[in-house]
Amino acid sequence: MKAMMLYRYGERLALDEVPVPSPHPGELLVQVKATGLCGTDLKIIQGKLSIGPPPHVLGHEIAGVVAGRGEGVDAGWLGKRVALHLYCACGKCRACRRGEYNMCDDLPGRLGFELPGGLAEYVTSPSRCAVELPPGMSFEEACVAPCAMLTIHHAIRRARVEPGDMVALIGVGGLGIHGVQLLAGMGNEVTAVDVVDAKLEFARKMGASQALTFDAFQRGGERYDVLIDMIGKADAAKESFDRKLARGGKYVLISFLPGAEMSFDVQRMAMDECQIIGIRNGSIQELRDTLAAQAEGRMKPVIDSALPLAEANAALDLIRAGKLMGRVVVSHES
Numbered sequence: 001m002k003a004m005m006l007y008r009y010g011e012r013l014a015l016d017e018v019p020v021p022s023p024h025p026g027e028l029l030v031q032v033k034a035t036g037l038c039g040t041d042l043k044i045i046q047g048k049l050s051i052g053p054p055p056h057v058l059g060h061e062i063a064g065v066v067a068g069r070g071e072g073v074d075a076g077w078l079g080k081r082v083a084l085h086l087y088c089a090c091g092k093c094r095a096c097r098r099g100e101y102n103m104c105d106d107l108p109g110r111l112g113f114e115l116p117g118g119l120a121e122y123v124t125s126p127s128r129c130a131v132e133l134p135p136g137m138s139f140e141e142a143c144v145a146p147c148a149m150l151t152i153h154h155a156i157r158r159a160r161v162e163p164g165d166m167v168a169l170i171g172v173g174g175l176g177i178h179g180v181q182l183l184a185g186m187g188n189e190v191t192a193v194d195v196v197d198a199k200l201e202f203a204r205k206m207g208a209s210q211a212l213t214f215d216a217f218q219r220g221g222e223r224y225d226v227l228i229d230m231i232g233k234a235d236a237a238k239e240s241f242d243r244k245l246a247r248g249g250k251y252v253l254i255s256f257l258p259g260a261e262m263s264f265d266v267q268r269m270a271m272d273e274c275q276i277i278g279i280r281n282g283s284i285q286e287l288r289d290t291l292a293a294q295a296e297g298r299m300k301p302v303i304d305s306a307l308p309l310a311e312a313n314a315a316l317d318l319i320r321a322g323k324l325m326g327r328v329v330v331s332h333e334s
Contacts, residue, residue, distance in 0.1 A: 003120035004312040006056040009047030012313045013058070013119070021116065021124045022070075028077055028127050029068030030084065033139035034306075035118035035330045036061030037315050038147060038174055039255070044113065045316070048258045051113045059119040059330070060086040060112030063133065063142035073127045083142045083291060084118075085129040085284050086111045101129065102154075102281040118143075119312050119330060131287050134295035140329050141294065144174075144301040147281065148327055150290045151254060152179040152228075153299070154282030156186075159226050159250045163187040166222065170214075170240060171230035172203045174327045175254060177302050179228060180206045185298050191224070193217045202325050206302075218243060225249050232256040238263060247272040254279045302326025 001020045004013040023029045041058050043049050062084045066077045088111060089096045089104035096104050109115040116123055133142050152175045161167060167183055168191040169176045176192065177199075183190045184207030192203035192211040200211035212220065218239060223246040229237055232255035241251050241264050251264075253276065268274060282290070293299045304324040307315045308331060315328045 001121035002309060003057050004309060006045060006054050006058060008054060009045065013316075015310050018120070020122050023068055023073075023124045025071040026073060026126055026128075027070040027124045028066050028073060028082075028130055030062070030064040030082065030123050030125060030130070031067040032062055032064040032118045032121060032123055033332050034063050034143040035059040035332075036143045036148060036327050037312070037319060037330065038327070039319055041112070041316060042319060043258065049113070057116040057120050058112050059117035060110060061143045061145075061147045061327075062086075062111060062118035062123060063139040064118075064123070066130070067122065069127070077127060077130070080130075081133040081139070081142075082130040083133060083145050083287065084111060084123070084125045085131065085287050086113075086146055087281065088115055088126050088129060091126065091128055098283075099285050100283045102283060119309065121309075121332065129284070131284070131291060134291055137291070137295060139333070140303055140306055140331055141301045142291065143329060144303065144327050145290050145294060146287060148174040149178045149294065149299055149301065150282040150287050151175055151279060153182065153290045153293065154286050155179070155228055155252050155254055155279045156182060157286070158279060159228070159252045159277055161186070161188065161226055165225040166246070167191070167226045167228065168193055168217065168224045168244065169228050169230065170217075170236075171255070172199050172208075173230065173324060174302075175230050176228075177203060177206055177326050178299050180208050181299050182293070184208070191217070191222075196323060198323065199325065223249070226252060228252040228254065230255045232260070234260050234262045241265070241274070241276075242268065245274055248274065250275045250277055252277045252279060303329050305329070306331045308332075
């Protein structure tokens with residue numbers, strides 16, 4: 001099969017022929033139809049994440065068709081259209097028994113990280129990580145769900161955002177633009193914050209009450225019940241926490257720079273009862289809920305561009321440029 005391989009950190013991916021993987025007991029073989037890419041893939045290429053030595057097959061946002069099964073897997077999976085939860089969890093620990101594969105205590109690996117991902121014609125995954133797609137949903141739409149849409153959905157739930165809360169989304173790229181939609185649909189006053197004017201204008205069209213540059217955001221007098229940070233820069237995070245978070249507010253941190261340290265005013269945390277909440281993808285049930293939200297029109301996947309597998313490097317270049325409106329997708333059917 002064809003796959004885009006990362007052979008050395010810091011270098012571009014190489015299109016190569018590699019063997020089709022064989023599913024182990026309990027696993028599915030999935031013919032990949034579409035793969036979403038995100039900024040985390042750039043961190044992997046740069047060697048900023050500890051996932052082991054290359055070669056690697058990137059791509060953790062995967063949708064496709066079940067083409068084979070390992071021992072112990074029901075034959076009913078064959079031919080089903082699925083999205084794959086990227087955490088190939090142990091399935092046995094306390095977190096997994098709750099369906100929280102993203103919090104697995106004995107994690108064997110993640111698709112596109114420690115395990116081969118979706119920038120290939122086939123991939124294997126535990127059957128428990130596959131979620132059947134709603135009827136009529138395209139693979140390109142579905143592949144955005146396991147990361148971009150699931151993560152922001154999980155963040156909003158974990159922060160217990162309530163209708164009427166004032167919420168600011170710091171960074172309205174692939175995750176943030178989906179958060180704008182979901183929050184606006186819940187009746188929240190949403191402020192979109194970014195440094196790219198075109199992204200701010202697009203956020204307004206998608207339901208943001210106001211859209212501000214980061215400087216304008218910091219100069220404004222409003223304080224917010226919830227801040228959702230998808231940039232993860234230490235100085236900006238501290239400034240936002242200190243100046244823009246309301247008493248009793250929640251600072252939700254999604255993005256981060258590996259190895260970076262952040263400091264927050266612990267006195268303010270105590271006296272104003274502020275919270276800092278970390279986000280790690282989402283649960284398997286939340287992936288089902290995210291796909292349902294798509295099917296019902298509460299979140300529409302925002303896809304800027306779709307390119308074929310052989311042009312995955314060009315897709316990654318679009319992310320590097322920082323001007324995408326939503327996600328870039330590698331379509332195996334184009």
